[in-house]
Amino acid sequence: xxxxxxxxxxxxxxxxxxxxxxxxxLDFADLTCDGSFATGAALxxxxxxxxVNLSGALVIATLGGAVAGAVTATIHNRLKVPGLLAGIxxxxxxxxxxxxxxxxxxxxxxxxVTTVYTRFPEIFSFLSNSxxxxxxxxxxALVIKVLVDLFFxxxxxxxxGALGSNExxxxxxxxxxxxxxxxxxxxxxxxxxLSGGLLAQYQGFxxxxxxxxxxxxxxxxxxxxxxLFDSNRISLITLRVMLGAIIYKALMFFGRYYGYxxxxxxxxxxLLTGILVIVSLIIAQTRSAASSAxxxxxxxxxxxxxxxxxxxxxxxxx
Amino acid sequence: MLKIEALSKVFYPxxxxxxxxxxxxxxxxxxxxxxxxxxxxxxxxxxxxxxxxGTYPVTGGKIILNGKDVTHTPEYKxxxxxxRIFQDPNVGTAAKMSLEDNMITAHRKGMKGLKISLNSExxxxxxxxxxxxxxxxxxxxxxxxxLLSGGQRQxxxxxxxxxxxxxxxxxxxxxxxLDPSNAQIVMDLTTQFIERYNLTTLMVxxxxxxxxxxxxxxxxxxxxxxxxxxxxxxxxxxxxxxLVKMFxxxxxxxxxxxxxxxxx
Ligand SMILES: Nc1ncnc2c1ncn2[C@@H]1O[C@H](COP(=O)(O)OP(=O)(O)OP(=O)(O)O)[C@@H](O)[C@H]1O
Ligand SMILES: [Mg+2]
Numbered sequence: 392x393x394x395x396x397x398x399x400x401x402x403x404x405x406x407x408x409x410x411x412x413x414x415x416x417l418d419f420a421d422l423t424c425d426g427s428f429a430t431g432a433a434l435x436x437x438x439x440x441x442x443v444n445l446s447g448a449l450v451i452a453t454l455g456g457a458v459a460g461a462v463t464a465t466i467h468n469r470l471k472v473p474g475l476l477a478g479i480x481x482x483x484x485x486x487x488x489x490x491x492x493x494x495x496x497x498x499x500x501x502x503x504v505t506t507v508y509t510r511f512p513e514i515f516s517f518l519s520n521s522x523x524x525x526x527x528x529x530x531x532a533l534v535i536k537v538l539v540d541l542f543f544x545x546x547x548x549x550x551x552g553a554l555g556s557n558e559x560x561x562x563x564x565x566x567x568x569x570x571x572x573x574x575x576x577x578x579x580x581x582x583x584x585l586s587g588g589l590l591a592q593y594q595g596f597x598x599x600x601x602x603x604x605x606x607x608x609x610x611x612x613x614x615x616x617x618x619l620f621d622s623n624r625i626s627l628i629t630l631r632v633m634l635g636a637i638i639y640k641a642l643m644f645f646g647r648y649y650g651y652x653x654x655x656x657x658x659x660x661x662l663l664t665g666i667l668v669i670v671s672l673i674i675a676q677t678r679s680a681a682s683s684a685x686x687x688x689x690x691x692x693x694x695x696x697x698x699x700x701x702x703x704x705x706x707x708x709x
Numbered sequence: 710m711l712k713i714e715a716l717s718k719v720f721y722p723x724x725x726x727x728x729x730x731x732x733x734x735x736x737x738x739x740x741x742x743x744x745x746x747x748x749x750x751x752x753x754x755x756x757x758x759x760x761x762x763g764t765y766p767v768t769g770g771k772i773i774l775n776g777k778d779v780t781h782t783p784e785y786k787x788x789x790x791x792x793r794i795f796q797d798p799n800v801g802t803a804a805k806m807s808l809e810d811n812m813i814t815a816h817r818k819g820m821k822g823l824k825i826s827l828n829s830e831x832x833x834x835x836x837x838x839x840x841x842x843x844x845x846x847x848x849x850x851x852x853x854x855x856l857l858s859g860g861q862r863q864x865x866x867x868x869x870x871x872x873x874x875x876x877x878x879x880x881x882x883x884x885x886x887l888d889p890s891n892a893q894i895v896m897d898l899t900t901q902f903i904e905r906y907n908l909t910t911l912m913v914x915x916x917x918x919x920x921x922x923x924x925x926x927x928x929x930x931x932x933x934x935x936x937x938x939x940x941x942x943x944x945x946x947x948x949x950x951x952l953v954k955m956f957x958x959x960x961x962x963x964x965x966x967x968x969x970x971x972x973x
Contacts, residue, residue: 547820549814549821550821552803553806553814557802557803559800560800563792563873564788564818566820623805623806686856687856
């Protein structure tokens with residue numbers, strides 16, 4: 392049971408990394424996510440059913456998501472509409488596309504075929520079934536995390552972060568911001584679709600509605616992560632995102648499991664998620680007001696120390 | 710280096726809000742020129758810079774940069790030649806990123822690749838560069854830029870602009886938001902860098918004394934036109950009262966209120 396929460400949380404954490412890239416790093420409120428998650432699930436499912444090998448199926452899912460992200464960025468760039476609207480457009484269109492991918496149906500089961508989740512127990516045969524699933528998912532999630540870390544330490548990744556913080560600076564440095572947005576959103580939705588592709592295999596079906604409310608859940612996980620610790624290092628930011636994702640899934644699990652005592656039903660969970668985000672926002676606001684005052688004080692103190700230092704060095708010279 | 714022909718800019722054309730911000734400006738900037746630009750509020754100085762840099766599309770006229778017609782070239786491409794610094798220190802740097810991440814982005818103009826360039830060698834180089842600012846920033850490579858003071862941020866912006874090796878600088882009141890001592894530091898650094906890298910420069914300032922002391926040429930703008938263009942020798946004997954008088958004679962009217970805008 393506990394292993395299940397972790398598997399769920401780790402698959403979800405790959406999705407949250409995608410949301411982190413659009414919302415936090417690129418500062419682009421992207422709703423494509425709600426559609427591209429299901430696109431990934433649909434593409435992986437159909438690829439597997441058509442006999443494509445498992446890594447091929449995951450690559451197809453990822454690419455499908457990347458294309459969806461690129462479409463959103465292009466709508467935003469070309470038509471100069473806000474990112475929010477561009478994302479809603481793509482998400483709405485994806486709903487139809489996803490049903491097309493699923494052969495005209497809203498739901499396709501993945502039964503009696505080989506998936507990564509039937510392979511893990513074979514690969515890690517020395518482990519119990521549930522532990523094999525956990526270790527397999529953990530490995531995938533860690534590889535993705537390390538790749539994302541490396542990307543955002545590379546020059547291209549840093550410039551995407553700079554764009555999210557200040558677009559004029561990117562333009563002044565001779566970089567086309569539109570191209571960076573396409574790359575950033577493609578990467579973000581690629582990860583989101585990959586996560587959808589894994590989830591379809593884990594739960595054994597793809598569903599055109601799978602992505603509903605994903606953005607808000609992703610934001611909730613990011614905010615939980617931000618409560619854990621403060622950092623501007625990408626490796627720690629992705630780590631806290633993954634921890635936040637797992638904690639979120641655990642909270643939802645216990646909400647579902649024990650919730651009936653207080654008359655909660657599974658359909659109340661979206662309401663709870665929304666309230667969780669709102670409460671997080673309130674706490675974050677009060678905290679950031681306090682901590683920025685604190686950080687400024689620290690910076691001023693350090694400034695003073697450095698100046699003192701320089702003065703002493705100068706005095707020593709004379 | 711930069712040639713502007715019959716440049717004009719109209720905001721909201723054919724509406725009640727129509728605003729002729731630039732009216733048929735011709736200007737020839739020679740390589741190595743350091744031109745100070747003065748003019749009262751709303752005379753079109755920032756708009757002229759925005760047109761040269763490519764932030765706004767022109768209404769009419771031509772902009773020729775290094776012999777190439779760039780009138781319709783996107784801003785980010787012109788940025789390879791032009792380095793720009795604004796009045797607001799927040800515009801030049803990314804607040805939510807560390808100093809070293811900011812500097813690596815500025816280190817070479819143009820689209821970046823998947824290489825991880827930020828290594829100990831680069832950090833050492835950045836520290837050396839930051840030392841020139843004498844603000845102790847070399848100890849703070851990993852701090853977010855948002856933690857710096859306005860003066861520190863503007864000095865960093867200047868350094869990053871220089872790191873990206875433009876041929877030409879557009880400075881739009883880049884010391885106006887700083888306290889006098891920081892403004893002095895940033896201005897000193899600016900002239901050092903302009904000399905060292907032989908940068909062609911246009912600098913907007915409301916400080917008449919600065920406009921006279923710095924550079925080899927002075928232009929005055931009014932109502933979207935260049936109404937005065939003084940060369941180095943004409944500038945030599947110039948004083949602030951003389952400059953104000955010239956402005957008034959050209960305007961042929963007494964603008965008592967405008968004198969207030971020429972902050973001394
Ligand atoms: N984006 C814009 N949209 C509409 N009108 C504008 C825009 N930018 C500038 N203007 C108008 O064009 C005129 C020139 O403005 P500009 O900002 O170039 O003046 P300036 O010389 O830089 O003044 P200041 O010394 O106050 O900075 C002003 O009347 C201004 O209202
Ligand atoms: Mg201006």
